[in-house]
Amino acid sequence: MKKDLMKHKILKDIFGHNDFRELQEDGVDAILNNQDLLMILPTGGGKSLVYQLPTLIKDGISIVVSPLIALMQDQVNALKAQNISADMISSAQSEMEISEIINLAHSGELKFLYLSPERLNTGSTINLLRKLNINFFVIDEAHCISQWGHEFRNSYRALGNLKGNFPDTAICAFTATSTNHVTKDIVSELCLDNPKILKGKVFRKNIFISAGRRLKNGYKQLEDFLSRHNNESGIIYVSSRKKTDALCEYLNENGYKALSYHAGLPQHKREKNFKDFVNDKVEIIVATIAFGMGIDKSDIRFVVHMSLPKSQENYYQEIGRAGRDGEDSEVLLLFNAADIALQKRFLDEIIDVAYKTHLSEKIDSIYKFATSELCFHKQLANYFDDTLDECKDRCDNCLESDEKRDDITKESQMLLSTIYKTNQNFGKNYIIDILRGSKEQKLLANGADNLSVYNIGTHFSKKEWFVILERLMELNILNIGEFSVLKLTNDAVNILKGNKNIYIKASRLQISIKEKKIKQKEDFSYDEELFESLRVKRSELANELSVPAYIIFSDKTLKHLANEKPYDKTSMLQVNGVGEKKYEQFGKKFLEIIN
Ligand code: ADP
Numbered sequence: 001m002k003k004d005l006m007k008h009k010i011l012k013d014i015f016g017h018n019d020f021r022e023l024q025e026d027g028v029d030a031i032l033n034n035q036d037l038l039m040i041l042p043t044g045g046g047k048s049l050v051y052q053l054p055t056l057i058k059d060g061i062s063i064v065v066s067p068l069i070a071l072m073q074d075q076v077n078a079l080k081a082q083n084i085s086a087d088m089i090s091s092a093q094s095e096m097e098i099s100e101i102i103n104l105a106h107s108g109e110l111k112f113l114y115l116s117p118e119r120l121n122t123g124s125t126i127n128l129l130r131k132l133n134i135n136f137f138v139i140d141e142a143h144c145i146s147q148w149g150h151e152f153r154n155s156y157r158a159l160g161n162l163k164g165n166f167p168d169t170a171i172c173a174f175t176a177t178s179t180n181h182v183t184k185d186i187v188s189e190l191c192l193d194n195p196k197i198l199k200g201k202v203f204r205k206n207i208f209i210s211a212g213r214r215l216k217n218g219y220k221q222l223e224d225f226l227s228r229h230n231n232e233s234g235i236i237y238v239s240s241r242k243k244t245d246a247l248c249e250y251l252n253e254n255g256y257k258a259l260s261y262h263a264g265l266p267q268h269k270r271e272k273n274f275k276d277f278v279n280d281k282v283e284i285i286v287a288t289i290a291f292g293m294g295i296d297k298s299d300i301r302f303v304v305h306m307s308l309p310k311s312q313e314n315y316y317q318e319i320g321r322a323g324r325d326g327e328d329s330e331v332l333l334l335f336n337a338a339d340i341a342l343q344k345r346f347l348d349e350i351i352d353v354a355y356k357t358h359l360s361e362k363i364d365s366i367y368k369f370a371t372s373e374l375c376f377h378k379q380l381a382n383y384f385d386d387t388l389d390e391c392k393d394r395c396d397n398c399l400e401s402d403e404k405r406d407d408i409t410k411e412s413q414m415l416l417s418t419i420y421k422t423n424q425n426f427g428k429n430y431i432i433d434i435l436r437g438s439k440e441q442k443l444l445a446n447g448a449d450n451l452s453v454y455n456i457g458t459h460f461s462k463k464e465w466f467v468i469l470e471r472l473m474e475l476n477i478l479n480i481g482e483f484s485v486l487k488l489t490n491d492a493v494n495i496l497k498g499n500k501n502i503y504i505k506a507s508r509l510q511i512s513i514k515e516k517k518i519k520q521k522e523d524f525s526y527d528e529e530l531f532e533s534l535r536v537k538r539s540e541l542a543n544e545l546s547v548p549a550y551i552i553f554s555d556k557t558l559k560h561l562a563n564e565k566p567y568d569k570t571s572m573l574q575v576n577g578v579g580e581k582k583y584e585q586f587g588k589k590f591l592e593i594i595n
Contacts, residue, residue: 003032003057010056011049014082021046023198028053030172031136036195037172038142038186043320044298045200047174048075051138055111056084060133064114066140067153072114074296079112088114089125105132117155126165134169137162139190142173146185147355149178149313163191171195176320177313180385202316202377202386206323209376209395211333211369214507215306218334219250222304225332226256226284233277234302235321236286239342243306248286258284261291289314298325304332308339310346311362312369312383333370340367371467371508373397374474405503411460411468412477412495412502418453419478419486420496427484432457432465436527438565458563461528464509471504526563533593534558541586552586553577565594 007028011017020028023041027050030037041047055062066072072088079086087101087110104110105128119125143149145156162171173186178199187195213221222236238244241262251258259273259282277285278297285291289309303322309315315333323329343363350356369379376395381388392398418431433440434448437455448454457465469486472478477495481487494500535549535558542549553561557577566572572587573580 006057007032007053010053014056014084015049015053017049023200024050026196026198027051027172030196030198031170032057034136034170036170036192037198038183038192038195039172039174039198040178040183041174041176041198041200042202042204043176043317044204044324044326045176047140047176048078050174051136051172052079052084052112055135058135060135061105061108061110062112062135062138063120063129064112064138064140065117065120065159066114067117067144067151067156069116071140072116076112076114078296084112085110086112086114089119090116091119102128108133117153117159121155121158121161129166134166136170136172137166139171139173141175142186142190143175143178143182143313145189146182148185148358149182151313157189160189160191163193177316177384179383199386201388202381202384203388203391204320204323204377205391205394206326206328207319207394208328208330209319209333210330211376211395212371212373212397212505212507213332213334215334215336218306219247221334222306222332223254225302225304225330229302229330231283232301233280233297233299234284234304235291235300235318236284236304236306237289237291237309237318238286239288239307239339241288244286244288247306251284251286256284257282258286261285261287263288263290289318295321296324297321299327300324301327301329302331303329304334306334308333308335308343308363308370309366310343311359312366312380313362315366315369316380316384335367335370340364368470371470372474373471373505373508404506406506406509407501408468408471408504409495409498409501411457411465412472413498414453414457415465415468415472416477416488416492416496418451419488420492421451421453422448424481424487425485427486428466428469431486432462432469435465436460436462439567439571440565441567458526460509463529467508468504471502471508475502477502526559527565528562530565530594531558531562534561534590537589537593541589553582553590561590561594566591567595 007025011020023039024046027037027039031051031054039047039050051062051064064075066075069090069092072090076086076088087104089098089101101110101113105113115125139145139159141151144151144153145159146152171190171192173190173192175186178186183197215221236247238247241264244260244262248258248260259276261270261273265273273285276282278295300322303319305315305318309318319331322331340363344360347356347359350359365383369376369383372379375390375398377391378388390398414435415431418434422431422434430443433443434451434454435457437458443449460468469478473480475491476489477491479487479489495502538549538552538558541552554577557575560575560577564571564575566575568591569583569587572578572583572591578587
């Protein structure tokens with residue numbers, strides 16, 4: 001039978017599908033032509049079929065490399081259930097089992113052999129493979145080979161030898177998440193030879209994204225969401241094992257059927273909970289991110305994050321578990337500004353500075369995503385170097401939001417005119433420092449304290465000014481030029497002239513402008529973040545000396561320090577509440593923090 005006819009017959013007879021999905025047929029054709037292939041298709045896009053179908057047309061065996069035993073097991077089970085001969089070799093099997101599988105492979109009966117990357121790199125496996133009639137290699141979750149991806153695995157790196165060992169065998173790499181940078185990495189690390197690169201659209205129309213929601217009243221917000229998803233299957237991701245168990249208990253007490261899943265559970269329990277969820281014995285699985293890779297439950301209707309994910313890649317992959325069947329599904333991201341610090345703390349153990357910085361930028365980037373007012377789908381598409389117009393009605397940033405908005409026109413004008421008055425020559429920190437009347441030497445040496453905008457913006461913390469800057473960049477009123485310098489765009493003129501107002505979601509600012517106006521009358525403004533750090537230092541010292549904290553410095557003095565930011569002894573002595581004696585005792589310790 002001609003290959004073309006055969007393709008469609010197998011698609012229908014074995015896989016039960018009437019048509020190929022987007023790009024599937026192109027992928028199948030590349031494989032049938034023995035071409036190297038890199039396929040980037042969202043979760044649920046149907047990647048497995050692309051290598052499984054050609055294997056059934058070809059005579060030999062296909063070798064599939066996959067990062068997780070559970071993932072391999074699922075795939076093997078699914079193939080076996082279709083009467084297709086498939087098996088895997090893993091560290092979990094006995095020598096006897098392994099040798100049986102090897103015999104089966106030698107006999108030519110086996111169509112698929114799944115291997116871990118560690119296993120593939122051993123001399124004995126390479127020798128075994130040399131004796132087989134291999135169709136092609138499949139590298140699943142291929143982004144794991146890139147250090148610039150989000151799930152780099154050392155064991156994947158050695159897959160770079162594959163092409164050298166088997167120069168005539170095609171390699172087909174698959175992933176759901178790849179920026180252009182990662183795509184280049186995959187091609188070069190795997191030494192792909194003139195590969196066909198197929199990249200699907202990032203946009204998953206059937207997923208409605210609610211993000212940008214600060215975690216306020218926690219479980220209540222969650223319950224409002226769950227009330228729209230009665231009796232539907234969903235995953236709730238939380239940041240720790242402890243929180244997993246606590247939320248699970250709460251849900252069960254409140255009439256939901258939920259189970260937990262995390263690495264701290266004994267394996268049999270984990271497997272049971274997994275199965276009970278897949279088989280609809282419970283609706284909800286409350287899990288850490290240990291859960292999900294390889295889950296092939298197609299009717300998951302919702303995914304909730306109760307804290308910030310690690311990166312946009314992780315987020316995209318995790319929400320991708322919803323709606324694999326193409327039916328409408330909804331995802332919700334609730335987060336806290338403190339999540340950033342928590343996520344960054346996980347990076348402390350990484351020694352490679354460049355890699356650590358890279359991961360830290362990913363955390364900043366997901367935070368920016370979550371707090372932005374731009375279309376969430378468009379942001380994700382752009383992140384993965386794809387283009388998309390605003391989704392219009394598939395995310396809550398696009399839907400007319402009923403959330404309260406603050407008018408920040410006046411503050412925007414302050415920022416823009418500071419940038420203008422300093423000839424568009426400075427970066428974010430410098431501009432904000434001028435507005436907040438910083439006494440830093442660099443600023444004073446430049447005469448910034450003579451500008452009319454100096455010290456007019458103390459009613460916002462530095463963090464809040466950053467948020468306003470972010471908003472102006474989103475709206476393309478500002479952009480970043482060479483050397484991280486802020487530049488005005490043509491739109492800036494309209495704002496400066498007062499022809500257009502700027503609004504921001506009230507939740508993006510820590511305190512709404514109205515509240516701030518009230519507060520300002522009765523309080524004193526200062527850098528709140530710095531104040532917090534000074535307070536921590538103060539209580540450390542108080543503990544050491546066994547004295548009450550106020551004996552060291554009063555709150556008021558700390559607030560003055562957080563506002564005036566002295567940088568040496570002389571400037572510190574000018575701060576209300578700091579005398580010679582206190583300076584000798586504590587001055588340097590506080591200066592270290594301020595500086
Ligand atoms: P991925 O590996 O890309 O996440 P899968 O290969 O697991 O996706 O496929 C996701 C779902 O789509 C599966 O339930 C599969 O049966 C289904 N599917 C794959 N190809 C087709 C097709 N051509 N038509 C209909 N459904 C398909």
